[in-house]
Amino acid sequence: MMIPKVCPNCGGKKGLLYADAIYFFVVCGRCGMSGARALSQRGAVSLWNERGSTAFTYEAVQENAQLVRIMKCDAQRTSKRYPTNLPVVLTLFRPTGKKVTGVMRNVSPHGAFLQFKGGIANAMLRSMEDLLGERMFLYFKRPVVKSADDNGETKQTQETPPIQQLEFIPKHFVQSSEVVGVGGNFKSPDAEQLSSIQTLLDFARNR
Incomplete structure (x- = not known):
């Protein structure tokens, strides 16, 4: 076997x-x-x-x-997921819906794993079955990615990071006594949102 x-x-x-x-x-x-x-x-x-x-x-x-x-299980596989610890807000059911605060723990070109902790996490539904078919919207401050220019000096890609919005499709739900975790996909991001995802990946890679 x-x-x-x-x-x-x-x-x-x-x-x-x-x-x-x-x-x-x-x-x-x-x-x-x-x-x-x-x-x-x-x-x-x-x-x-x-x-x-x-x-x-x-x-x-x-x-x-x-x-x-x-x-x-045996050997560790090479992972293309990038760990991060970026503050996020998730709204339930609509862009102006009930807000849950937490952090983004991992990001990939396709989605992310989010973690919510504390009393406010009680706004989350209790199981994956409750989440199926529901809409969620993920908000985060676009992180500043630093890089070196031709002279070797550090520069920032963005001076004042705006708030970004991505529709989030929950696919996995885990809960302990203190932490709620939700893994999911980004829904059909447009060009601007793809740029935001790429910034997230660059930020996570450079941490």
């Missing part, structure tokens, strides 16, 4: 192999991220190991799926 690699989302080292009526698939035992479906156990692990670390997509484990085996 092939050995699954650690989770590209959270670094979890326990892989849960599930089977439904037709397919096998691997699920992270820590964050719940699901791999692609395959017709064999080996195929499911192979697809899990090939999964890109920037996808930020999640598939729910169906109620009829059966746990086949628990596997210990």
Whole structure:
């Protein structure tokens, strides 16, 4: 049996192999991220190991799926996710909806993982099922990215960072006694928003 690699989302080292009526698939035992479906156990692990670390997509484990085996994950894969710690505000259901404050913990070209802590996080819904189909809007101050010019002097790409807005599609929900975490995708960003995402990536890479 092939050995699954650690989770590209959270670094979890326990892989849960599930089977439904037709397919096998691997699920992270820590964050719940699901791999692609395959017709064999080996195929499911192979697809899990090939999964890109920037996808930020999640598939729910169906109620009829059966746990086949628990596997210990092996080598760390190369991650293209970039850690950061950027303050964010998430509004629920509409741009002017109920606000939740927190931080962006990781960002990729496709999405981000957000963490909300404290009493205000109680505004979040209680489960992924509650979040499905709901609209969310992510706000953050565009970070200043510093770089060196031709003379070796440090310069800033932006003097006064404006507030940026991105529609956010929740795909994964985790909750502990103090922290609510939401992973998701950016929804169809336009050219200006793509520029903001690129600034986020540059900022995270240079930290």
